[in-house]
Amino acid sequence: MEQADLRKLEAQCVQEEPPFCTAACPLHVDARAFCSLMGQGDWDKAWAVLARTLPLPGVLSRLCHGPCMEACVRSAKGGAINIPALERFCAEQGGRAARTIPMPAKGKRVCVLGGGLAGLSAAWDLVRKGIRVVLHSERPGLDLAREGASPLPAGVLDAELERMVRLGADFQAPVAMTAESLQALLEEFDAVIVDCAEQDIEGLGLGEPDTMTLGTNMPGVFVAGQCDEHVFQAASGRKAALSAERFMQGASMVAGREREDPYPSKLFTNVDDVAEVAPEPVPEQGYDAQQARAEGLRCIRCECLECVKHCEYLARFGSYPKVYARQIYNNQSIVMGTRQANTLINSCTMCGLCEELCPGDFSMEDLCLQARRELVEQGNMPPSAHEFALRDMHFANGPDCALARHAPGEKTSTHLFFPGCQLTASRPAAVRAAYDHLRAHIPAMGIMLRCCGAPAHWAGRTREYERSMDELRSQWESLGRPAIVCACPTCQGMLQNALPAAAVVDLWQVLQGAGVPESVKGADMELTVHDPCTTRYEPEIRQQARGLLQSVGVRVREADMSGNLTECCGFGGLLAEANPELGADVAKRRADSLPGELVTYCAMCRDMLAKGGARISHVLDILFPDPSAGDLAARPAPGYSRRRENRAHLREGLLTDLWREPGDPPKPYEELAVSFTEACLATMEQRRILESDVRKTLLRARETGRRLVYAQSGRYRAVFRPVAVTYWVEFEETGDGYLVHNAWCHRMRVAGGAA
């Protein structure tokens, strides 16, 4: 990723945009932080927030009329937060700003003509930066103190003026202002600021001040205060002071000043779930402490986090996409050192929900996929992240599982049933039943058993994905380019992308056309549909699956987060492989969030949500039930070893039954008589150790005689490293075979040794 790409990505995430109130405030006070502290009753810290931004805070906090209120998101939910009333209460608590330490004198001098709020604010900002100010006024701030029912208690203005004097402001009597006197002042001072609330600038030849800089026809003279409300006057004084400073430094007068005036924030805040609360009424004497806290607590602390709220993965890493983009960029830039974002990169489910929810269309999927590809390309992808899943994919595409044939007795195929490797792994009986049913209606329905390549795609292994797809394509072509009937939405998406020339349809549509088995009509049950995340942009597939369910009498219940807003089951993007704990949590969260009994049309979703504790059926469980298999909605997800066996047995069963071909002879390790303790099977599943790997280890020990023995118990330990992982098996010999008690594995190896 280039830095420019990072900047573009960062700009898509609006979480760090200022809240609407701050953006609307002419002085950009952090009203969100202020309200939060007021809600906590921490008046001192709340005051510090005001004093950090406001010029003459004692004065302005009492004069602010709250232009932020018009932008307040709370307006739609009871009424805007009454910031002016909160400011007044806070000021009355006698809060003290941190002591102002004078900056070292910069040797610059600015003359301010006029002591209204604009002139005073300009002087306030300049003296705090170590710039000497001479301010000419009859009496600075006189107008403020003079106002009818002035909200300024006695002494407040004087205290602020004293602070300015201590910092180096010099208040002097007014001077007559002409074009000539301005010119003379410019020779004496480095810049001149005119507060036009106290001075008439007509006829001085200054022209109309520039809106961005307040500069005039006379370089070095700036005009502030051409506005009514106090906060706007103060803001214009601040703007003039900044311009004077830039003018004195010879810096750009305009760079980076786009957001100096009030501006619309790009932040997005969803208030759908925010309850309406009316504003705290303001008594004549102002809020008391309890009222101020209550009003502060009404602030909803605007932020976006739309994606994080709906994604366990995004929430788990403690931040939001803008920060993640930076972390991933840094991760990719490391030459020597630890890549700390590898787990972040490999844990995204690539489900697309964040992009769908994001007002700026930020896609973690795109970011993480690109990062994974780069890690693979650079040779830096952690081997343990996806190796197991890729091995599984190779197994599904290998001689034990893969099959591509015309239907028995047929010489051509008009259609090709593509059940997908996870459905064949999860419930091969459903694949067999569906295939028999399909052939009864469409005789030239061939079949292809293999993986669609999604694991390699998700793992960022582009070349491996392409190799797999090339093989698939050539098999499809050799079958006469039939229409592909997919029982898995992930496969369907992958095939549509990779085989644009192919007609790829979903099984649900084909089954509706062919007719469903009579025996399952009138199912009479209500089920909540979980849409697989790969159907987010496939409304037709979602509709076909629903239609099929309804055709057998299922009443379909819709969940809140479904359709284009569906949430991932935890398998997407190989999350469950790269970060099993998080994968399990995602599955549980999704299972818990859906009401009642569930149904879905993706085998992996079915098994993940079953693991997450849901009672859930696959559509094919309802269409092709099996009384001998018991309660299908309650069946546990098969483990890794069983998934492999299921695929191999399905292929073998099809060959034997439909094509009358003998199955392959068993491999030597398959012929060993091996049993496992229950605890050992659970451990193997958790450690991703396959029964076949244990059997290979036992066979190796038998063939070589190399094993360890524990004399007291008669147990043995054997070791084998088929490729990249070393397996250890602890077992005892039974009469005719082995009872396995434990198994463990590691990737590190003994140099030159068997382990």
Place this chain on the structure above:
Amino acid sequence: MSVIRVPEADAQGWSCDACGEPLVPAPVDLEYLDSRFTVELPRCAKCGFVLIPEALAMGKMLEVEKLLEDK
């Protein structure tokens, strides 16, 4: 290179079945990705069969593997 000793490398009572020799602690070179360490592990003095006990494999060794994978 110094030899790392790990408390998990306990093999009390285990011996090599083929050689009939008890396993005794010995320095063994372990490698993963581009790194190599010398660790004291139980080994058959005769044929060199090295045991990696479960507690080591699923504990410290797994941690080090993950660290090296992110390097």
